[in-house]
Amino acid sequence: MSLMMSDALKQSVRFKLDPTQRRLLLLLAALVVVFTLILGGGLFSQAALFSMGIQLPEFAILSLAMMLTLLSGGLDLSIIATADLAAVTAAYALHALIPHMGLAGVPIALAAGLGIAVLIGLVNGILIAVLGVSPILATLGTMTAVKGVGLGVTHGGVVSGFPAAVTFLGNGTVYGVPFSLLILAAIAVPLGLMLAKSPLGTFIALTGTDEKVIRYSGVSTRSVILKVYVLSAVLSAIAGFIMMGRFNSANPSYGESYLLVTILAAVLGGVDPNGGFGNIGGVLIALIVLQLISTAFNLLGLNPFLTLAIWGGTLIVTAGLGIARGRLGSIPSLWRRTQ
């Protein structure tokens, strides 16, 4: 299911497969073969596919938010805090509005959450683009402050109990397809097109390559960076709404373990951590690889922390293989040489 989606996406954007994507697809194929041998059809049972489809979107959208900022040569450590504060804001708005307005309150509440996210994105963007603060530090500060606001407002507790329209975001299905997966597709396709085809996409990548040169070429890198961080915050908020729907509650510390893993996913997907290079296709394949490992390990009854270690190991090993290939030539030619 997820595979088909990324295929469709690749066709719609007409990416040529780059080496990273080829390597990842090879890895994906190998994993599918190995896990099928071990698990039989269990991995592709309806239940397993469905659980993958439900778990993937929030992590994927957060990774795309991270990827955008990596592309522009930055990093956004505040994505999880933003997602949670947007969800908490929307949750309070829902509790305030639903008794008076009924379901009409839902879009307003979500808009309030998005509004908070835009505000956070603007603060990040201004700190980075206007004041020249390094992105890690600026977003480290906003991360702490934004989470602090969430903690202060909720006293660390959980805001729960939403109408079905909200839980549908995280748990609903359309013809058997998780609704959140559709949200991911509805984000990934235009985002991929924007990055690959639009001037803004080009400017984002160029800003990540060499901000100064691009600025001297007459591009307003300030506005590019501002847009990147606002967009990243908005994507985070959407992921926050999905989490809120899935758990039927909002809390200032949901999903914190995702933060650093989204960076891994983006880099595994071929995004250059120094900025400038990367595309959405690679990141999506990487996400599917990671999700497949997690689901298969889960089915095998392995410790979830082993999954965490394997995720980290996947990045180190694929990077190592890339280096080994570069140094030794392709593996087949090495094999021939040793014959």
Added chain:
Amino acid sequence: MLKRFLATHEFRLLIAAIALTVCLALGSPRFLAPQNLLDLLANTAFVGMLASGLLVVLVAGSIDISFTATASIAQYVAILAAGHAGVGLVGTVLIACVIGTLLGMLNAWLVSVLRMSSIIVSIAMLNIYFGLLMLFSNGQQIFSMPDWFPDALSWVVGTAPNGDPYVLNAQIIGLILSFAVTWFLLNRTGIGRQVRALGGNQEAARRVGFRPLRLSLIAFGYLGFTAGLASLVQAQLAQSVTPNVLVGRELNVLAAVVLGGASLAGGQGTVLGTILGVAVLAIMENGFILIGVSSYWSQCFIGLVIIGGVAVIGLERKRQRNHASRVIAGPAMTARTITGGTE
């Protein structure tokens, strides 16, 4: 000399720390009580010791955020060995520090071999170290410590008016020692100068004949070493070992070091600045509780202080850069005006 100090980031931080202290002392008479100050120091030891190690890595132009996982592993293995193998105080410290140093060096080696940015490698290694620790420990806490451990390296140095003893404990000793050693390493040794040169300009350092891999092995290894020490100090303070309680605090440590003026671009950062960065955050955390600020809101204020701090640093660096480029563009360029801004 004094005039130059007045223009530094450290001076501004010092003013901020003093202002905070005065406000908190006025707000709560308990803040300046010796017992509270000793508690403050003991509670800051873990973050402070790690901050001194991280400073060296940042000065070397890299970043490592896997140190909380390194510390967790070192702590777990060392305390297990202390409890079951009877390795004694020296053995326990040795085990923790060797594990920390080796894991730190492994990071440095991978960064060099994989030619990847250190933040990415260390995030991957954080997940690997932590995942494996949780796998092998099953997340089980250790409560059974050897009898000597809870009071190891602590001396009563005085008595409070109410009869409570003032204790100079391992936390305070470790904190002071790690800052002192870091200061000596960075400012009084050839290695320290080479590390700073590496962080300032890696290519230049290589051409001068320094060996980047060896230097980053030292820097990352030193951070691992302090992580090993800090983990034991923390275990003694907590009187237990929990494998998942340290991971997640790495960004707090990073925040303290950068608030102290260390630059992620490398080459910049002082021990004094780091001490003040750690102090400002620790004083706020402690003081807010004493003057009755809801503990739920204290993280928000800390975040705002970090934002303010990095914004000031950002503006300052920008001013220096603009100044430097004007100087370079102008005819009367001297080496001092360019380097003078970044010292």
